[in-house]
Each structure stands twice: as C-alpha cells, then as structure tokens.
Amino acid sequence: MKYNFGLIGYPIKHSLSPWIHKQFLERTSLQGSYSIIEINPDRSFEEAMNNLRKKQIDGFNVTVPYKEKIMHYLDDMDEQAKKIGAVNTVLCKDNKWIGYNTDGIGYVRSLLHKFPSIETGKDNKILLLGAGGAAKGIFHALVFNEFKNITIANRSLDKAENLIGTNEQAKVITLQEAEQLVDQFDIIIQTTSVGMKPRPEETIISLDRLKENSIVSDIVYQPLLTTFLRQAKSLHSFVHFGHTMLLYQAQYAFEIWTNKQPNMENLDQELQNILEG
Ligand code: ATR
Numbered sequence: 001m002k003y004n005f006g007l008i009g010y011p012i013k014h015s016l017s018p019w020i021h022k023q024f025l026e027r028t029s030l031q032g033s034y035s036i037i038e039i040n041p042d043r044s045f046e047e048a049m050n051n052l053r054k055k056q057i058d059g060f061n062v063t064v065p066y067k068e069k070i071m072h073y074l075d076d077m078d079e080q081a082k083k084i085g086a087v088n089t090v091l092c093k094d095n096k097w098i099g100y101n102t103d104g105i106g107y108v109r110s111l112l113h114k115f116p117s118i119e120t121g122k123d124n125k126i127l128l129l130g131a132g133g134a135a136k137g138i139f140h141a142l143v144f145n146e147f148k149n150i151t152i153a154n155r156s157l158d159k160a161e162n163l164i165g166t167n168e169q170a171k172v173i174t175l176q177e178a179e180q181l182v183d184q185f186d187i188i189i190q191t192t193s194v195g196m197k198p199r200p201e202e203t204i205i206s207l208d209r210l211k212e213n214s215i216v217s218d219i220v221y222q223p224l225l226t227t228f229l230r231q232a233k234s235l236h237s238f239v240h241f242g243h244t245m246l247l248y249q250a251q252y253a254f255e256i257w258t259n260k261q262p263n264m265e266n267l268d269q270e271l272q273n274i275l276e277g
Contacts, residue, residue: 106249
C-alpha cells in the first residue's frame with residue numbers, strides 16, 4: 001500500500017510538515033507521499049473540499065485559516081477536537097472524514113518525552129501564558145493527561161475564563177499577577193506569538209522571580225531560543241523548545257493515519273538544524 005497524505009492551509013509553501021512526514025515514512029518503512037495543497041482564501045473552500053474528496057487521500061493536516069472551517073465537512077470528530085473546536089488532522093477512511101486535533105496532545109507528549117519525571121507529578125503547578133487557539137489545545141490536553149493544577153494568565157481575562165469553562169480546578173490570573181507569582185510554578189508554558197520574529201526581543205512577562213529548576217517552555221520556534229527561554233536559562237531553569245511540539249503533533253497524526261508510531265530519535269536535533277539554517 002502507498003499512502004497519500006497532504007496539508008491544506010494558506011500560506012503553506014514553507015511548511016515543515018512534508019519534511020517531518022517524509023522522515024516518519026522512512027522510519028516506519030512505509031511507502032507514501034505528503035503533498036502541499038495550498039487553498040487560496042479567494043477560492044471556494046467548498047469546491048476545494050469536493051475536489052479533495054475525489055482524490056485517493058488517506059489523511060491530511062489542516063492549518064490556518066481552515067482549522068474551524070473544515071469542521072463542516074467532517075463525518076465525525078474526536079473528543080479533543082470537539083472540546084477545542086478546531087481540527088488539525090483528518091483521517092479519510094471508508095469514505096468518511098474523521099477530524100482530530102493533535103496539537104495539544106502532541107505538545108504534552110513532547111514535554112513528557114523531554115522531562116519524563118513530570119509524569120509522576122501531575123500535581124505540578126502549571127502556569128499557561130495566553131488563551132488563544134494554541135493555549136486551548138494545550139489546556140485540554142493537560143486536563144486529558146490528568147494534570148490538576150493549572151493557572152492561566154492572559155491579557156484579556158474573559159478569554160481565559162471562557163477557556164477554562166466549568167473546570168473547577170483551573171484558575172485565571174492577570175499577566176501582572178503571573179509576573180509576581182512566577183516563583184510558585186513548576187512548569188511555565190508560553191503559548192502566544194509574543195517573542196516571534198520579527199520582534200524576537202519581546203517577552204510576555206518577566207521571569208525575574210523564577211525559581212531554580214523549574215521548567216520553562218515556549219511554543220515559539222522562530223527563533224528557537226526566544227528571549228523568554230534565554231532569560232529562563234540564565235536563571236537556571238530547564239527549557240523546552242517550541243519546534244518539538246511540531247514534531248509530536250505530527251507523530252500523533254501519523255499514528256492516526258497508519259497505526260504506526262515513528263521513532264523520534266535525533267529528529268528534534270535534525271529539525272533544529274533546518275530551522276537554524
Ligand atoms: P493562536 O491561535 O496562535 O494561539 P490567537 O488565538 O490569536 O493565536 O491568540 C493569541 C494569544 O496571544 C492570546 O492569548 C492573546 O492575548 P489576548 O487574548 O488578550 O488577545 C495573546 N497575545 C498576542 N499578542 C500579545 C501581546 N502583545 N501581549 C500579550 N498577549 C498577547
């Protein structure tokens with residue numbers, strides 16, 4: 001069997017997904033291809049989906065701006081995708097399209113892979129910075145993985161309140177409070193685009209009060225070593241880089257499509273080399 005995978009979104013010409021899935025196909029000794037299917041927002045999305053249905057495609061990833069729009073074209077969705085209200089992976093099987101969201105689960109996998117000791121400390125105090133789409137995926141995946149002590153800090157408090165919904169174990173604080181209370185957290189996860197090129201000097205909060213040996217994670221991967229992570233490093237914390245989320249959300253998508261889990265050895269270093277040119 002030869003698998004046929006793809007990615008829909010716009011603009012996606014520079015996506016790293018084809019490279020990642022090529023590595024997975026090689027590492028699992030499966031035959032297949034992964035193509036870029038760029039859909040200009042000026043075109044009819046419905047027509048593009050009708051064309052895609054006619055193709056022999058086994059699965060595809062979905063990225064901006066179609067993660068919500070795709071939901072109207074699915075036959076079913078998994079629990080995470082329903083909770084998050086966005087889909088980044090579609091399995092095409094038996095003439096049905098099933099939607100998944102692998103971003104948050106992928107993120108948590110990447111974190112546990114780098115820091116296996118976290119597994120036993122699900123009462124670790126976690127600070128999530130941001131309440132956008134990325135934060136939503138990560139929050140629900142943390143809850144799914146039974147992390148119990150999650151605080152969200154966001155510029156707009158109502159967005160953070162909406163995100164936690166009826167979850168009574170989660171709390172919301174302001175970014176100013178987060179800065180003051182930063183020493184109380186074991187794991188700090190930066191989920192916004194603050195610090196991304198072209199403004200790499202920005203940080204969402206100062207980490208001045210950070211306690212030693214905490215874990216600080218930033219989902220931004222351009223640059224890999226953000227100002228936020230650089231500050232964390234200088235204060236003797238462990239840092240977790242954003243590009244690993246990319247790898248593990250792809251790994252989970254690949255598993256959904258093929259039922260095979262690719263070996264991830266050295267892949268983060270290889271991707272790091274690509275990103276650093
Ligand atoms: P994504 O889907 O990539 O997560 P998003 O849904 O637009 O993007 O969410 C962006 C997040 O970054 C939000 O939490 C946003 O804060 P608000 O909810 O208050 O808008 C946060 N964000 C973006 N720019 C920011 C800035 N300069 N300072 C603080 N927070 C910022």
